[in-house]
Amino acid sequence: MKTSTPIYLVLLVFAFCSSCKEQSNTDQAKETPAAETKTVAAHGGPNSITRAIIQNRKGDIWMATWEGVFRYDARQPVGQGTTFTNMTTGVSDARFFSALEDSKGDLWFGTIGSGVYRYDGVNFTNFTTKDGLPNNEVTWIYEDKAGHIWFGVNGGASRYDARLPNGQGTSFRNYLIEGDMMVEDTTGKTIPDLTRPPMEVNAIMEDSSGKLWFATRGRTYVYDGKTFLVFMHADKPFTNVRTVIEDSKGQIWFGGNDGLWRYSNNTLTQISKDFCGYIYEDSKGNIWTSSETGKGWALSRYDAMALAGLKPTPTVINPWKDGNPGLAFGILEANDGSIWFGTTTGVYRYDGANFTDFMGNGERK
Incomplete structure (x- = not known):
């Protein structure tokens, strides 16, 4: 573990125009009723890249995958009736990448190339650059x-x-990466697809002080509502961050190419040098990561008690006995306490002792 390093924030020029017109209304967004999509019940879960997993207030688990958006009825005992449903069959054949349930109960799903879809329980509404997004x-x-x-x-x-x-009224306000800065755009500019590194925004998080953090494949930015700052360490920009979260103690965690870092009391400490893709805090205060280890990708769990020490070491949990199928992605603690996570070949559930995968024609261990 590296020694702790003080942090500095570099102020960037940011033209903030609160009176400027926002960019586009949403009356052109396309709606597709879910009842008309002819959704297909899947006996097993997705068999491809599963990037994000969330559980909504009704208890269903939703997965953003490259085969579509899957819903898992976690309230229904396994093996009794239909468990998985591909909700976007007939709606979109896009590769789905991100997911959120908002405070109103609507579900949002981001794609690669087709913008974002909102699901209100009946209709899917699609928003693209035509509606105000700067990129699809x-x-x-x-x-x-x-x-x-x-x-x-x-x-x-x-x-x-x-x-x-x-x-x-208008609905979208866009903030674009221009060189080393992030600035508001009021011209309606769009960014061509497939321009990812270093322009991709990997994660967004609002901390307890109200500041927003933007992790990108380039620099990491902090936004106070008026000004964007570049987050620095060792007099260099903190770059290529894939995930940023704030834990229940108010500490901020970063994961990316340079490993796993913790930011607390204005000090940044490297916890692990292994590449870290996703970070998640469970209800007990344990920190989970999907990261690359010396033996390939695995889940790592930093127990809450161990995190109080100077050199916390994780419990590495590897579900793949017969080889490693590739990367591990989004992590979720379900209502029953089980840990779900996505991989390049589908989704897994970990109950603290055993892994269950849901790929192929049914559930198996």
């Missing part, structure tokens, strides 16, 4: 405390005012 590759979705929905896209971020009824 939506890699992250986040709701701030004010109820704005933020989309991390290739080229920057977009803030959607979900409080405005569709077609009434």
